[in-house]
Each structure stands twice: as C-alpha cells, then as structure tokens.
Amino acid sequence: MIGFAVYDFYNFIHNLETAKLLVKQARAKADIVVISIHVGAEGNQTLHVKNKTEFFYGENRGNSVKFAQTMIDAGADLILGHGPHVPRTMEIYK
Numbered sequence: 001m002i003g004f005a006v007y008d009f010y011n012f013i014h015n016l017e018t019a020k021l022l023v024k025q026a027r028a029k030a031d032i033v034v035i036s037i038h039v040g041a042e043g044n045q046t047l048h049v050k051n052k053t054e055f056f057y058g059e060n061r062g063n064s065v066k067f068a069q070t071m072i073d074a075g076a077d078l079i080l081g082h083g084p085h086v087p088r089t090m091e092i093y094k
Contacts, residue, residue, distance in 0.1 A: 002026055002076075005038040006061050013039055013062045020074040027075035035076045038083040039064045049089045069093055 002022055004011045011022060026033045039062045040046065041054035051065040061083075068079040072094055081088070 023074040
C-alpha cells in the first residue's frame, strides 16, 4: 500500500513520474498494490468528479481521475481516494 497527498512533503500526487516508479517498485515485491490518495476539491458542489485539476481555497488538489488511471496503468490494482468530506464516485478502469 502506498499513500499519496497533495503536499510535497508526502508522496506527491503532482509528480506522476515518481509516483509511477513507486508503483512499479511495489509491483515487483507484492501481488496486490493498493494506492491511497488524499485528493480533490471539497463541498457538496464537487460530488461529481471530472477529469480535470481541482482547487480548494486556492490549493491545487490535483486531477484524481488522471492520477488514479495513471497509477492503474503503472501496475496498481486498487485506488482508494479520500479527503473531500463528501461521497463522490467510483470507476472501474481496466
């Protein structure tokens, strides 16, 4: 399991190349790779996730769709997104 966040003092969701490398390293050592991401805008107006960068109080909260799909393409099996304090969406991708 690898955790990512929108802050550069954690595994940083805005650095896709490093994130992909971490997934590939985990894939070489594990049968199942799970990614946990703290990502996305907050509030009832953000219930529907779009494939675009989201902001909250001026903070770049990333593009959760792009990040999740990139991690699946890199070898992750499951992405768990959290942080917006509202229920959002589920996607079956590959």
